[in-house]
Amino acid sequence: MITLVRRATALCVLGAALTACGTAETPQAPRPAPSAPSAPSSPSATASKPAPSGPPTLAPGPAGLTPVFEHGPRTDAAKDGKLVALTFDADMTADQGPRAAAGERFDNPALIATLRKLKVPATVFMTGRWAEEYPDEARSIGRDPQFEIANHSYSHYAYTEDCYGLPTVSKDDMRADLERAYTAFEKAGVADPMPYFRFPGGCYDDAVRKELSATGVTAVQWDVVSGDAFATDADAVTRQVLDGVRPGSVVVMHCTRSAAPVTEQVVRAVVPELRRQGYRFAKVSELIGAADGHG
Structure with missing residues (x-):
C-alpha cells in the first residue's frame, strides 16, 4: 500500500483543449509500506475519521472503493455558518516545459495574492509537474496556513478513456503517477500535502476507484463548475459561480494564468458577494x- 507521507503523521473541464502530454513514470523515491517500522501513519482505509494528528478523510465506498467527496453538508447552522470551498487546479503537464520556457505562464501569482489579501482559505489541487516548474510558489502556498495543497496527478493524463481528449495513464501506472506528484511536492519543499486527489478532467469510474483504493486518498470532485477555463468574460464566470453556490459547495476554478486568465477578477467579485449572503x-x-465521514 502506498503511504501518503505527512511529516506530522475536470468542471476541471478544460475539454479537448487541455490535451496533457506528460508521462507517468514510476516515482524515484517510493513511499515506505505501512508495515515498515519507520513508516508514518497513512490515512485510514477503514474508518470515517483519521487519527487525531491526521487530516479528515472519508470512509471507503462499497467494496472498499476510493471514496469520492463532492460537497459538504447542506446546512447553514449557526455553529458553522454557510460553508463554501473555493478550489483551484494548478494544471501543468509533462510536455509543457518548452512552452513555459518560451514565456507561457501556468502559474497565477496575482490570484494567490488576492486570496491572501481577501483572507480566503482555499485548496489548491496541484500537478506534480506544476510543482517542479514553480517550486518556490508551490512551497510558499504549501507553507501558508491559509491554503492547503492536494494532489491533481503528476502528468494530468486522464485515468479513464474518452476524457475530453486527454491522453490516458495506463492502469498499471495510475498509482505511480499519483505518488510521483507527492514526490514532486516533497522535493519542492511543500509542507504536509493533503491526502486528497482530484482526477484529471474529473473523469473516473469504479475500476479507477478500485485501483487507487490502496493509496488511502479521498477523491474530491465539485458541485459548482465556474467555467473559468479559457473564459474571457469575467462577469459571466462570476454569475455562473454565484448562481451555483449552495451551503457546502465545492467550486472548481483554475490557478493557471494562460488557461484561465479571468479567475483573479472573478474571485474579487465573488468573495464579497458570497460574504454578503x-x-x-x-x-x-x-x-x-x-x-x-459522508461524501
Missing part, C-alpha cells in the same frame, strides 16, 4: 471534517 469560506479539509 452569509457564506464563510473553508478549505476542503474543513468541509470533509464537517461531513463526518
